[in-house]
Amino acid sequence: MELKVLARGAPAVSAKGTGCAASSCGEDRLSQLPAEIRVQIRDHPCYSEAAHHHYARMHVAVAPACNIQCHYCNRKYDCANESRPGVVSEVLSPDQAVRKVLAVAAAIPQLSVLGIAGPGDPLANPERTFVTFRKLSQQAPDLKLCLSTNGLMLPELIDALCEHRVGHVTITINCIDPEVGAKIYPWIRWKKRRIEGAEGAAILIEQQQKGLEMLVERGIPVKINSVVIPGVNDVHLREVSKYVKAKGAFLHNLMPLIAEARHGTFFGVTGQRGPTQEELRVLRDACAGDMKMMRHCRQCRADAVGLLGEDRCEEFTLEEIEQMLVDDLPSEWRLACQMIVRDEDLLVEF
Ligand code: CLF
Ligand code: SF4
Numbered sequence: 508m509e510l511k512v513l514a515r516g517a518p519a520v521s522a523k524g525t526g527c528a529a530s531s532c533g534e535d536r537l538s539q540l541p542a543e544i545r546v547q548i549r550d551h552p553c554y555s556e557a558a559h560h561h562y563a564r565m566h567v568a569v570a571p572a573c574n575i576q577c578h579y580c581n582r583k584y585d586c587a588n589e590s591r592p593g594v595v596s597e598v599l600s601p602d603q604a605v606r607k608v609l610a611v612a613a614a615i616p617q618l619s620v621l622g623i624a625g626p627g628d629p630l631a632n633p634e635r636t637f638v639t640f641r642k643l644s645q646q647a648p649d650l651k652l653c654l655s656t657n658g659l660m661l662p663e664l665i666d667a668l669c670e671h672r673v674g675h676v677t678i679t680i681n682c683i684d685p686e687v688g689a690k691i692y693p694w695i696r697w698k699k700r701r702i703e704g705a706e707g708a709a710i711l712i713e714q715q716q717k718g719l720e721m722l723v724e725r726g727i728p729v730k731i732n733s734v735v736i737p738g739v740n741d742v743h744l745r746e747v748s749k750y751v752k753a754k755g756a757f758l759h760n761l762m763p764l765i766a767e768a769r770h771g772t773f774f775g776v777t778g779q780r781g782p783t784q785e786e787l788r789v790l791r792d793a794c795a796g797d798m799k800m801m802r803h804c805r806q807c808r809a810d811a812v813g814l815l816g817e818d819r820c821e822e823f824t825l826e827e828i829e830q831m832l833v834d835d836l837p838s839e840w841r842l843a844c845q846m847i848v849r850d851e852d853l854l855v856e857f
Contacts (some may be wrong), residue, residue: 550619564620565812567604568595569635575695578773582626593807595626601639610828619800622653625809630660640671661718677730685709690739725756730758735782752798760801
């Protein structure tokens with residue numbers, strides 16, 4: 508792919524095929540943010556809409572277990588063509604994950620972010636998650652580390668997150684009312700007990716809110732994901748958006764529920780529908796008055812690889828990686844490839 512460098516001051520041009528108009532792509536908004544936040548997000552494809560044209564992320568699926576049950580989740584179901592959270596073809600050991608990251612980094616120089624997002628909850632598998640982060644910090648120190656969690660164990664593991672240099676955290680917050688939560692979470696596992704209904708949801712909500720505050724205090728930009736479930740939490744999410752903004756979250760991502768009977772989830776088999784595009788747009792617009800909204804999410808698999816919307820996970824199966832010569836580009840080389848789009852005076856077009 509040839510990078511065409513345009514003259515200084517020329518209008519920005521969106522990447523072909525990404526379906527995102529330049530006027531909404533955030534270069535201007537990015538330049539208005541405080542310098543330290545800009546540095547944290549400018550090469551993160553999820554936190555910066557502009558960056559998702561130029562930077563890639565990958566997930567390593569090292570976290571199989573979960574400590575709660577959501578009515579929209581069934582991690583047993585796998586389809587190579589399906590892009591949705593929790594879907595994964597292979598669970599990796601930390602060593603396999605490191606090898607995979609180095610192989611991908613050598614093949615995709617735009618790789619800037621390594622995330623752990625499942626297929627279960629990364630913080631319900633702390634040892635596997637943190638061993639992976641530690642090894643990658645040593646072997647690919649330029650990669651930003653990112654994590655997506657249900658938040659149940661966030662307060663207890665916050666120090667470990669900071670020690671391991673995790674710079675971006677997403678919490679899935681679907682409600683701030685336990686009665687709404689009881690319709691989404693049948694149970695949680697807490698202190699070796701299974702706690703059901705609103706009682707369990709109340710503990711989860713409290714932990715999520717505590718975790719959000721602690722992350723903000725530590726200067727970590729927090730993104731909130733919320734699954735929009737019509738008739739269950741859609742109206743309530745306006746309140747959620749106000750709440751998380753007041754607590755200092757950086758970005759809110761309202762994701763449509765994906766529920767089909769063939770996925771075997773509770774919502775799928777009971778016929779719970781997802782929101783229409785119009786319902787989603789109206790809700791996002793209503794919440795946008797309260798905080799910055801993410802509108803370019805691709806609801807990635809837990810083993811996604813590449814630019815958002817151009818998933819290349821099938822090229823990097825365990826079998827393929829075993830046969831690859833894993834000889835990562837030195838970090839400086841990768842950074843040099845990326846630096847051209849980091850320079851805010853240069854506008855580039857693919
Ligand atoms: Fe992955 Fe999530 Fe980090 Fe991004 S995804 S852990 S913040 S590196 Fe991004 Fe994918 Fe949407 Fe997630 S497009 S599902 S928001
Ligand atoms: Fe599934 Fe994530 Fe919910 Fe756990 S927290 S049940 S992995 S969606």
